Amino acid sequence: MTQSTDRYVHPLTGRYASTEMQRVFSPAHRYGTWRRIWLALAEAQQETGLSIPDAALEQMRAALDTIDFDRAAEYEKRFRHDVMAHVHLFGDDAPEARAIIHLGATSAFIGDNTDLILHREALELVRDRVVRCMAALADFARRWRELPTLAYTHFQPAQPTTVGKRATLWLQDLALDLEEIEFRLETLRFRGVRGTTGTQASFLELYDGDHARVDRLDALVGEKMGFSATYGVSGQTYSRKVDQALQGTLAGVASSVSKLAHDWRLLAHLREVEEPWEKEQIGSSAMPYKRNPMRAERICALARHVITLGIDPAFTAATQWMERTLDDSANRRLSIPDAYLTLDGALVLAENVSAGLIVHPAVVAKNLDEHLPFMATETLLMQATAGGGDRQELHERIRVHAHAAAGEMKEGRPSDLIERIAGDDAFGMDADRIRSLIDARAFVGRAPEQVDRFLAEWIDPVLDRLGSAAEARLGSPDIRV
Template sequence: MSIPIRHQGAMADSSNISAVDSNMYRTIFGDDAMRFIMCDTAFEERMVQVEISLARIQANLGTIPKQAAQDIANDCNAAKLDRGRLQQETELVGLPVWGLVRQLSAMVRDETSARYLHGGLNTHDVMDLARSLQMKDALELICSRLDTIRNRLVALTHQYRKTPMVARTHLQHALPSTFGYRTAIWLTSLDRHSERLQQIKPRLLLAQVGGASGSLASLSEHEPEGLRLVRAISEELGLYQPNMPWHAARDGLAEVVSLLALIGGSLAKIALDIVLLQIPEVSEVAEPFVAHRGASSTMPHKNNPVLSEAILALSKMLRQEAGLALDAVPSDFERAGSGAWQLEWAALPQSFTYCSAALKHTEEVLTGLRVDENRMLHNLNLSRGLVAAEHVVVALHEKYGRARSHDIVYECCRQAVQKNQHLSSTLKQREDVTICLSDAEIDWYCDPANYLGLTPRFIDIALAGR
């Protein structure tokens, strides 16, 4: 179907259809810091960097003239690339390096020096090296944002470690807890992700140098030369040296996308808790107030938790990208010809961008999180002692055993609900309870503050050294 004439001009100026690059939604599903690292321009710059570094290394190893390497470094400039032509040639070839090398060769003014460009590597090597450099920067941003959130959670846990609230299971009141315990749970999940991000680097940020099919056959006449090249490129680019080429083993890329999805899931857990705690009937916490954020076009009173909603959406989008990355793992033989490689081109930049946006939103939510301690205490007491019912079971256990004690307290709980009484009142009316516990002891066991278990100790463990 042809585009109506009245829309053709608009399409030329605003043709983005992806949410991450949408003029309308780009700050919800992405952020400029990660976009700067993972965009096409950055990828092109990294590929040019790889070609220049290769020439410099080969000159240092004595395999090409030093003047050629100098000419390549001086004349090759990513800013001078004809990106329209590069796009057309990428579509024609299916890969960007063929067109890139043609343009870079034309930039090198000395024809003799230009002949030494791109010697020994192939398209896969250049693209994987460039992507590894991008991921190295992207991981630094992810780690930095994650650390900021963890520091904020440490502060919240210290501040609210003794703030009583009710723990909920199946969305129902369960046992007494504290808000600091909840934030400590959030914190420890992100602590584990911080460890995973450090652990993944040696498996992910690998140099890829294999030549046409991974054997570096073009350099095999002098075996040490090929191995020195691998080591030198790894050192030059600040990447880890692989024990062998990984062009046909894409597990590391699938691992990082899966890890980003895991991080998104943990951020979504925080966001979901906040969404539920912000329900007016609960009103224990709320996102930071910004005029008109979360507003309604018809209802002036609305204050929707839109940042948390965005985090939840991003976590689901990350999960989808993880599926794509896993589909790219079973590539055929020594070069994926089944579309697996192309899946990475979509999954990697989008996953890093989605995760970075989710981290940015979470940081904003937690930095300005509004906590209503009085409301937490009010909600804790709504059940009139029922949240401490298990504590009474524990108190009766020695006399009646667990099953009988549970039945006794269960009957008292049902009676308390039916008569709209406090649990302690119904307990005091039971002879099988009062022969074991005095009225004062019943009141003590029914006080939520006296049934926090190891909550303080677990918080201490989570905050150790911080």
């Protein structure tokens, strides 16, 4: 299909978001969901005693996905109302149901309940993508559990860790996000059948004042749409705090993938890791040698947008007047789909890089070896003290040598700390003895064992529970770099 070149095309659909997430927010799915909710309402009304003809229900079932969007646009142009446009269109497609479609309902009944369904479906996709990222990172952590690497605090050299242990930090953030996602899915409810201002007055009138039948109708429609509970009360809309909470969860996931992508970018600068690279991929139009971490950079860019989108529903929730005000509508049309579609694009890339992240062990070792003698000074101090030296005097000597060796490095020369200490008679150790004490594996503490325990206790059970389903639901996404 030829794409129009004289109209704006959203980058989320053109470049970033997966087909699965785009489908959730597609017009066909949204308006098909409208029709399913109208059908659920009519079925529940029949089941609770209203006179709803079988022929009406049969025609509605047959027309759930036969939506003529050109005719819908014509109706909307006439009525200036999207819900009424689709009520009329559905009536055209199911003429026996024309008189009962949307019976007793308000626009928020169809729009809000649909939004809750789309929230649920989109959040389930986010959950699956987070699980797949976790699976890829778990494999990475397990593979590199023992490889010592220089750790950083303040991005300054610190006590060594292992490459695998660092990956568990990324994993733990996503595991915490997954807990949050599952909580949101578990506690998400249906708006239900509430009427114009949430009082259910129109439905009470339909049922001649029978409160029990109105309650049953409310529960039935929710059950038919896959919800076990509805919110206790509503105005015209469900509380916009629901959107705020859900998009806050998305922003939390975005923070996690942004952090790991920033780490990848820093490690790429150190040449310790590298993104997957295509055979003919170009890193720079001007500098042919460049291999920029562009996927990690894109993750950070997309994640930033998701985080900022979390502000929209907070303002919306804070400024809703009384039973509702319509200044939420246009904002929600933009911010809710964009948050999911943007995060989806970031997670697709995060999984891709996690599964293909290249480690350069020789560079990792070189960077560590350059700084390891400084990390080992405490060990050298204890060894020399055990040999009869004065601890305070030796501490001062090491301090002087360390600063001098660091000065050499700042001038572009290699560190000579080992040679300086070996040449100091107060320590009584030659260079070979000092090097024998500086084994990187002796300075990583319990990092390898922590990787094993963390994966076994925290990650593997989650992957056993959710991994296969996530793999089955999601295909291999096209990475458009």
